[in-house]
Amino acid sequence: MSNVVTITGVKKLYKMGSEIVAALNGVDLKIDSGEFVALMGPSGSGKSTLMNILGCLDRPTVGSYKLLGKEVSGLSDDELAIIRNKTIGFVFQNFNLLPKLTSLENVALPAVYAGLSSKDRKALALDALKKVSLDDRAEHLPSELSGGQRQRVAIARAIAMKPSIIMADEPTGNLDTKSTLEIMQIFRDLHAAGSTIILVTHEPDIAQTAERQILVKDGKITKDILTAHTDEKIDII
Amino acid sequence: MKLQTIEYYFREVIISMIRNRWMSFASIGTVAVSLFILGVFLIIVMNMGKMASSLESQVQISAYLNDEISKEERADIERMTRDLSAVSKVEYIPKESALKILRERLGDNRKILDALGESNPLPNSFLVTVTSADAVKTTAAAISDLYGVEEVKYGQDVASNLFNLTHLMRFFGVVLTVILSGATIFIIANTIRLTVFARRKEIAIMKYVGATDWFIRIPFILEGIGLGIIGGTLSAIFLRNFYSAMAEKIYTTLAFFPMIEQYPFMNYVTLSLILAGIFVGILGSTVSLKRFLQV
Structure with missing residues (x-):
């Protein structure tokens, strides 16, 4: 299997007054194509920073990040935006849907930025909505949908451009148990269909869904285990 | 796009x-x-x-004369002005005509001139036309040097x-x-x-x-x-x-x-x-x- 993500010696340093704080302090990570990875860690661990770097929302201060074999750590903001548009699909805890747009329009949004025609956008968006079984809610506004349905729209938006990675940041944090199960099933289905998924969560039972669990603490990866067989892959500590 | x-x-x-x-x-x-x-x-x-x-592009010079000068002296001024190279026309405007012109220009306000009674404070003058705007300044200077010329006025001043x-x-x-x-x-x-x-x-x-x-x-x-x-x-x-x-x-x-x-x-x-x-x-x-x- 080919590497989708290869991170080597990544540090993210912030200047706070006269002190330099390392949000990430030397991270090495490889994620293969088709893997389902849960990224865990307490708040302030550097988990969000790692997520931002993986999602091309931020750049490492030091180190290398190869996405699909291409070095992306030195790219410009616009180049990163294009990578986010074509390679990465985001799902967030608070759905992040545009309230004035219908489900279909929300899902079609990445395709707008990719410059696709209205017809192609609609086809892509409908296809993605079908995958989350919400094609019958295409013309509904987010306010007319339940939390679980909104998150399904967000997932449809994340997969519309057929990205190489789906990044989900606490996707079930705002959902009831029933919706949580539904959403996790969708992620499992996407994984079964071959998608690479990185799931950020602090709930151990959600992390159990993933086949691999990575624990971030004090800006470092402190645990990297396979869930299915519970055998330790790497154990730094 | x-x-x-x-x-x-x-x-x-x-x-x-x-x-x-x-x-x-x-x-x-x-x-x-x-x-x-x-x-x-x-x-x-x-x-x-x-x-x-x-x-600035106006090519006329007004040369105001001293009231005291004789007719001969005035004729000398006119002759010498005509002899200047850039001068194309010299017109004599006696003080009576000047007053008449002023009266016309004032229009409805001409009554203010009644205060003058019979006296006429305006001088006799020559209206000198020059061939080009460039020559106005030097010609005006030459005219002002002539005996009997009190004052020279032309557009460039105002301009x-x-x-x-x-x-x-x-x-x-x-x-x-x-x-x-x-x-x-x-x-x-x-x-x-x-x-x-x-x-x-x-x-x-x-x-x-x-x-x-x-x-x-x-x-x-x-x-x-x-x-x-x-x-x-x-x-x-x-x-x-x-x-x-x-x-x-x-x-x-x-x-x-x-x-x-x-x-x-x-x-x-x-x-x-x-x-x-x-x-x-x-x-x-x-x-x-x-x-x-x-x-």
């Missing part, structure tokens, strides 16, 4: 202007008032410039004063432009900032799903341009009405004043004001985006 994208941008701009209608109204008002004031300055300066040039005044007005115009542009840019920047603030969540979402910085910026810049164009157009409409009203008033009272013809002059002014509106719009929105939109 794709048609859908352009459509998207225009929809965004109109929605945003309506959403922040009071700020948009304030911005448009500021642009309109500022550009109107600048426009008034511009047309005054340009008209003064034109008047100065037209005075140079007028030019000085024009320079001064231009200077104030520049200062005013800087101050008013600053105020306008500030107001536009604030309006755009409100828009950015109102849409910050949307902007974050757009960034997540891969909108490039320019894709995010363009609607805001277009909004700035839109505010500028509307303000600029309003100021141009006011100014056109102002100029035609002024022109009408001046033609009936100061018919000799060489005002710049309304067309195409006012078309250029209109275009300049709209371009200036666009310029402050772009500047205002860019300033705001730089400070408040971390993309």
Whole structure:
């Protein structure tokens, strides 16, 4: 299997007054194509920073990040935006849907930025909505949908451009148990269909869904285990 | 750029202007008032410039004579003036004619001359026509040196004063432009900032799903341009009405004043004001985006 993500010696340093704080302090990570990875860690661990770097929302201060074999750590903001548009699909805890747009329009949004025609956008968006079984809610506004349905729209938006990675940041944090199960099933289905998924969560039972669990603490990866067989892959500590 | 994208941008701009209608109204008002004031300055300066040039190009010199000189001496002055190389015509204007001309010029106000009674304070004079404007100054100097010539007057005197005044007005115009542009840019920047603030969540979402910085910026810049164009157009409409009203008033009272013809002059002014509106719009929105939109 080919590497989708290869991170080597990544540090993210912030200047706070006269002190330099390392949000990430030397991270090495490889994620293969088709893997389902849960990224865990307490708040302030550097988990969000790692997520931002993986999602091309931020750049490492030091180190290398190869996405699909291409070095992306030195790219410009616009180049990163294009990578986010074509390679990465985001799902967030608070759905992040545009309230004035219908489900279909929300899902079609990445395709707008990719410059696709209205017809192609609609086809892509409908296809993605079908995958989350919400094609019958295409013309509904987010306010007319339940939390679980909104998150399904967000997932449809994340997969519309057929990205190489789906990044989900606490996707079930705002959902009831029933919706949580539904959403996790969708992620499992996407994984079964071959998608690479990185799931950020602090709930151990959600992390159990993933086949691999990575624990971030004090800006470092402190645990990297396979869930299915519970055998330790790497154990730094 | 794709048609859908352009459509998207225009929809965004109109929605945003309506959403922040009071700020948009304030911005448009500021642009309109500022550009109107600048426009008034511009047309005054340009008209003064034109008047100065037209005075400067006048090729007539008035040589006022001493009352005491004899007829022979006057004839000498006339002969010597005629002998000057650049002089094409010399016309004698006795003081009686001068008074008559003045009486005519005063029109309804001619009564003030009654106070003079029988006396005539005006001197005899020669009206000297010169072949070219360039020769006016040296010819005037030569005439003033002649015995019996009291004073020499020609358009350049007034013209140079007028030019000085024009320079001064231009200077104030520049200062005013800087101050008013600053105020306008500030107001536009604030309006755009409100828009950015109102849409910050949307902007974050757009960034997540891969909108490039320019894709995010363009609607805001277009909004700035839109505010500028509307303000600029309003100021141009006011100014056109102002100029035609002024022109009408001046033609009936100061018919000799060489005002710049309304067309195409006012078309250029209109275009300049709209371009200036666009310029402050772009500047205002860019300033705001730089400070408040971390993309």
